[in-house]
Amino acid sequence: MNEPIQKRLKNKFSALPKWAEDFSIEANQDKNVSRRDFIRFLSLVSFGLLTGTAGVFLKSFYKSDSAPVSGVKILGANEIAVGESRSFTIPGKREPGIAVRLNENTYVAYGQKCTHLQCPVLWSKDAGKLVCPCHNGAFAVEDGRVLYGPPERPLPQLDVAVQSDGVYFLGVKSGSLT
Numbered sequence: 061m062n063e064p065i066q067k068r069l070k071n072k073f074s075a076l077p078k079w080a081e082d083f084s085i086e087a088n089q090d091k092n093v094s095r096r097d098f099i100r101f102l103s104l105v106s107f108g109l110l111t112g113t114a115g116v117f118l119k120s121f122y123k124s125d126s127a128p129v130s131g132v133k134i135l136g137a138n139e140i141a142v143g144e145s146r147s148f149t150i151p152g153k154r155e156p157g158i159a160v161r162l163n164e165n166t167y168v169a170y171g172q173k174c175t176h177l178q179c180p181v182l183w184s185k186d187a188g189k190l191v192c193p194c195h196n197g198a199f200a201v202e203d204g205r206v207l208y209g210p211p212e213r214p215l216p217q218l219d220v221a222v223q224s225d226g227v228y229f230l231g232v233k234s235g236s237l238t
């Protein structure tokens with residue numbers, strides 16, 4: 061009974077049946093292999109999830125320690141034209157911000173992560189608002205309030221100051237960075 065299936069079939073039939081060539085694993089072995097593969101797959105997925113969760117936790121823990129650094133230049137003088145925007149890294153936070161030049165001497169800046177699910181918001185010059193392409197959300201450029209879409213909180217507004225040599229980040233004006 062422990063003979064390989066091919067040998068047993070050859071003893072029974074004159075030629076090995078076609079199905080036996082294609083499926084040369086015995087049914088009980090097939091179940092064992094499947095169970096082993098399934099357990100291996102589960103182990104790998106569990107390990108991946110555990111590693112990913114630990115990574116996200118450590119990253120958020122690391123980030124929460126850092127505070128925004130005031131007085132850092134984020135844009136050079138006239139680096140962007142009126143009506144244009146530029147993304148930048150919020151000093152000390154490793155988080156993206158977005159600055160928009162509203163007129164010659166007025167700049168506004170916000171944390172660039174959407175308050176819904178953290179997609180980056182983009183400046184739409186034509187529409188005159190900050191839009192989130194992920195789920196069609198939008199924020200007012202004047203103060204970051206929600207105009208429409210799924211976000212429930214305004215964008216965190218950043219305090220900036222215009223100097224002769226550029227635009228400086230001063231801190232978080234309202235809301236909180238993640």
Ligand code: FES
Nearest residue numbers: 174176177192197
């Ligand atoms: S992530 Fe911005 S609307 Fe959903």
